[in-house]
Amino acid sequence: MPLNLQTHTEHFTNPLYLESGRILEPYDIAYETYGELNDDKSNVVVVCHALTGSHHCAGVYEDETKAGWWDGFIGPGKAIDTDKYFVICSNVIGSCFGSTGPMSMQHHHHDHYRYKFPVVTIKDMVKAQRILFDRLNIHRVHAIVGGSMGGMQALQFAIHYPNFSDKIISMASTHATQPWAIAFNKVAQESILKDPEFKQGYYDPEVIKEQGLSGMAVGRMAGHISFLSHESMASKFGREYKRTDGLYELFGKFQVESYLEYNGYNFTKWFDPLAYLYITKAINIFDLSRGFDSLQEALKKITAKLHLISFRDDLLFKNTEMKEIADTLNEIGNVNYNYIDIDSDYGHDAFLVELDKFENYVKDALDE
Amino acid sequence: MPLNLQTHTEHFTNPLYLESGRILEPYDIAYETYGELNDDKSNVVVVCHALTGSHHCAGVYEDETKAGWWDGFIGPGKAIDTDKYFVICSNVIGSCFGSTGPMSMQHHHHDHYRYKFPVVTIKDMVKAQRILFDRLNIHRVHAIVGGSMGGMQALQFAIHYPNFSDKIISMASTHATQPWAIAFNKVAQESILKDPEFKQGYYDPEVIKEQGLSGMAVGRMAGHISFLSHESMASKFGREYKRTDGLYELFGKFQVESYLEYNGYNFTKWFDPLAYLYITKAINIFDLSRGFDSLQEALKKITAKLHLISFRDDLLFKNTEMKEIADTLNEIGNVNYNYIDIDSDYGHDAFLVELDKFENYVKDALDE
Numbered sequence: 076m077p078l079n080l081q082t083h084t085e086h087f088t089n090p091l092y093l094e095s096g097r098i099l100e101p102y103d104i105a106y107e108t109y110g111e112l113n114d115d116k117s118n119v120v121v122v123c124h125a126l127t128g129s130h131h132c133a134g135v136y137e138d139e140t141k142a143g144w145w146d147g148f149i150g151p152g153k154a155i156d157t158d159k160y161f162v163i164c165s166n167v168i169g170s171c172f173g174s175t176g177p178m179s180m181q182h183h184h185h186d187h188y189r190y191k192f193p194v195v196t197i198k199d200m201v202k203a204q205r206i207l208f209d210r211l212n213i214h215r216v217h218a219i220v221g222g223s224m225g226g227m228q229a230l231q232f233a234i235h236y237p238n239f240s241d242k243i244i245s246m247a248s249t250h251a252t253q254p255w256a257i258a259f260n261k262v263a264q265e266s267i268l269k270d271p272e273f274k275q276g277y278y279d280p281e282v283i284k285e286q287g288l289s290g291m292a293v294g295r296m297a298g299h300i301s302f303l304s305h306e307s308m309a310s311k312f313g314r315e316y317k318r319t320d321g322l323y324e325l326f327g328k329f330q331v332e333s334y335l336e337y338n339g340y341n342f343t344k345w346f347d348p349l350a351y352l353y354i355t356k357a358i359n360i361f362d363l364s365r366g367f368d369s370l371q372e373a374l375k376k377i378t379a380k381l382h383l384i385s386f387r388d389d390l391l392f393k394n395t396e397m398k399e400i401a402d403t404l405n406e407i408g409n410v411n412y413n414y415i416d417i418d419s420d421y422g423h424d425a426f427l428v429e430l431d432k433f434e435n436y437v438k439d440a441l442d443e
Numbered sequence: 444m445p446l447n448l449q450t451h452t453e454h455f456t457n458p459l460y461l462e463s464g465r466i467l468e469p470y471d472i473a474y475e476t477y478g479e480l481n482d483d484k485s486n487v488v489v490v491c492h493a494l495t496g497s498h499h500c501a502g503v504y505e506d507e508t509k510a511g512w513w514d515g516f517i518g519p520g521k522a523i524d525t526d527k528y529f530v531i532c533s534n535v536i537g538s539c540f541g542s543t544g545p546m547s548m549q550h551h552h553h554d555h556y557r558y559k560f561p562v563v564t565i566k567d568m569v570k571a572q573r574i575l576f577d578r579l580n581i582h583r584v585h586a587i588v589g590g591s592m593g594g595m596q597a598l599q600f601a602i603h604y605p606n607f608s609d610k611i612i613s614m615a616s617t618h619a620t621q622p623w624a625i626a627f628n629k630v631a632q633e634s635i636l637k638d639p640e641f642k643q644g645y646y647d648p649e650v651i652k653e654q655g656l657s658g659m660a661v662g663r664m665a666g667h668i669s670f671l672s673h674e675s676m677a678s679k680f681g682r683e684y685k686r687t688d689g690l691y692e693l694f695g696k697f698q699v700e701s702y703l704e705y706n707g708y709n710f711t712k713w714f715d716p717l718a719y720l721y722i723t724k725a726i727n728i729f730d731l732s733r734g735f736d737s738l739q740e741a742l743k744k745i746t747a748k749l750h751l752i753s754f755r756d757d758l759l760f761k762n763t764e765m766k767e768i769a770d771t772l773n774e775i776g777n778v779n780y781n782y783i784d785i786d787s788d789y790g791h792d793a794f795l796v797e798l799d800k801f802e803n804y805v806k807d808a809l810d811e
Contacts (some may be wrong), residue, residue, distance in 0.1 A: 085760070093692075095691035096689070096691075097691075099692050176645055186661045187611075194691040194692065194693055196691075199610070224779075229450075249681060253673065253676070253677055253682070254676040254677060254681065254682070254697065254698075254699035255668070255671075255672075255673045255676050255677075257682075257697050257699050257700065258664070258667075258668045258671075258676065258699050258700075258703055259668065261664060261700045261703050262630070262661060262664045262665045262668070262703070263701070263705075265657075265660070265661050265664065265703075265707075266634060266661045269638075269657035269658070269660075269661065270637075271639055289633075289637035290637070292633070293630060293634045293637065293638075293661065296629060296633065297630045297668075298663050299626075300623070300626045300627060300630070300665075303623075303626075304623075305621065305623045305758075305761055308621070308622040308623050308626065309622060309623075311622075312622045314619060314620075314621070314622070314625075314730065321502045322463075322728055323462070323463035323464075323465070323561070323562040323564075323728075324562065325558065325562055325720065325721070325724055327627050329622065330622075331622035331625050331626050331725065332625065332626075332629045335626055335629050335630070336629075336633070339633070352693065353693070355556065356693055359697065360690055360691075362682065371496070388672075390758075393673055425528075443510065
């Protein structure tokens with residue numbers, strides 16, 4: 076069957092009560108669906124995206140050449156098989172691809188939120204999705220799948236809406252963001268904030284898209300380091316030098332430098348700096364145990380079958396962080412879970428690029 | 444015996460022929476000595492500093508409270524015992540603490556070198572030191588010791604001046620800088636270059652010292668990540684939050700963020716951005732095998748007793764990089780070497796802070 080890609084936006088006028096005590100109203104949620112919802116609505120798979128991802132996780136838009144960010148993983152006959160499952164992926168609140176975020180227009184104002192946007196948490200992102208699914212008359216789903224920040228959302232769903240999903244698959248994630256990851260986000264945030272073109276949030280988004288924003292480019296370069304590993308960089312770039320540059324030229328470049336520069340500057344054309352500040356903030360303050368006496372107390376809430384997948388050389392969210400969840404579940408005893416550590420030297424990005432290492436596992440987990 | 448700290452600068456008028464084919468003339472080298480040179484000049488230990496280090500590696504200046512960067516390691520009765528050894532540490536060319544670098548005044552000009560300064564290499568730094576020692580009538584030394592970029596210099600000495608030192612001790616270093624380390628340097632370089640206050644090298648050094656340079660601060664923050672490890676950050680900071688900040692404030696800070704901010708901005712008060720560009724360039728293009736058919740051919744030149752020390756969780760120069768040197772030496776067969784990997788979870792900075800883990804080893808290596 077074809078992928079049946081559909082893009083929608085839902086508008087909500089009821090207030091969204093945030094974890095901070097603040098309120099977001101009104102708000103929009105952009106989402107995509109693939110496949111067909113079956114009659115008893117028992118085939119819904121929710122996909123959650125990462126920091127800079129969007130609801131466009133599969134297929135190709137008519138006016139674009141690049142497919143959605145998990146296209147190799149979602150589609151007819153693929154690991155998340157759209158011939159069987161009705162897949163929904165929504166853009167998180169705080170982002171910049173159609174859901175309400177810091178560059179959305181304030182209600183009854185003629186300006187964007189900018190710094191007036193409230194800090195949102197992973198729990199808030201999940202809550203908003205839950206409200207979206209209610210609107211779509213979907214009150215229970217087959218599975219929730221996500222990697223990195225998407226994996227945080229999957230875990231948060233498992234704890235706060237324990238009867239909502241039969242299965243939870245969280246990969247390349249953590250139970251609470253550790254200082255190593257916070258430090259990388261800090262470099263990016265500081266770099267954005269100190270860029271004079273950022274104008275303390277009063278930049279013109281069109282100008283940024285046109286001209287780029289070097290502060291965000293630098294921050295993204297740091298991000299790319301955290302997504303890779305020593306081994307993946309060594310095998311991808313080695314010490315290859317740009318053929319046109321002299322070794323003793325101050326600005327001569329290694330291939331790895333060109334890669335970071337290209338991806339860093341290109342990023343500023345398609346992602347919003349304020350959204351980057353807000354989403355990295357949400358990641359930094361992510362802690363599953365918040366509101367509970369301990370991680371164990373939080374994890375006790377889980378009733379879904381939980382699959383935890385880590386990657387051996389993930390340097391952003393170390394496999395030991397996922398193993399800590401598994402060990403805690405083991406202590407609890409009555410949660411149905413399975414933990415696997417994938418032998419990969421690709422680093423954090425493995426969940427996006429080394430699909431062949433876990434697609435069969437996910438396929439089986441969904442189908443069993 | 445007292446430390447007998449002495450600070451000097453030597454001026455050289457003969458040209459320094461650089462690896463690039465360019466020439467530096469005239470030039471200065473600032474250096475410090477500790478202890479007493481014995482009559483047959485057989486007790487000289489050369490210490491080589493890292494990226495942002497200086498010749499001031501031990502003791503305390505009269506007008507300062509902070510001791511030299513390896514003070515716990517060098518002094519009377521310490522691992523490098525100044526009661527026995529006459530220690531010399533010089534500031535590398537390209538740096539900013541008294542030796543000629545990009546912010547030195549050009550000869551017969553009324554301006555600083557800035558971008559007109561030639562790219563220098565680790566080999567050039569070593570060559571300049573060799574010329575300094577000739578000036579001091581020291582033609583052979585007992586040992587050369589260094590960590591990180593200092594360890595690169597020690598290795599370069601071993602290969603290019605094989606009869607100059609009896610012993611070489613290189614720690615937390617590599618045989619050729621890998622893309623992971625180059626990537627971190629790239630973030631710092633790009634961040635400096637794109638800071639409008641840097642003015643493409645035409646900044647006023649006094650103003651920078653006074654006001655700081657946010658681009659370099661951000662770059663240094665990235666550097667600090669590379670010097671630490673997941674474990675050292677977790678035990679140092681955990682998820683501690685600044686008590687005065689609200690969790691849901693966009694600019695609320697974790698302790699790790701405060702640490703990076705403080706160290707990043709403080710750094711710009713005492714280090715020169717152009718020197719940072721030039722020295723990171725030297726580190727990036729460091730490759731012991733350059734000019735040889737292979738690393739093995741390069742290492743065959745070594746006649747000194749070589750000690751290689753790596754740290755298990757060094758993420759900047761991985762222990763596997765030092766082990767590669769050891770493995771290659773093992774293949775060669777007739778080089779006298781010893782390799783130890785220190786069980787440390789402190790990361791790259793271990794060579795500066797976990798002295799107790801290797802000081803006995805170094806003491807024995809020097810005394811044997």
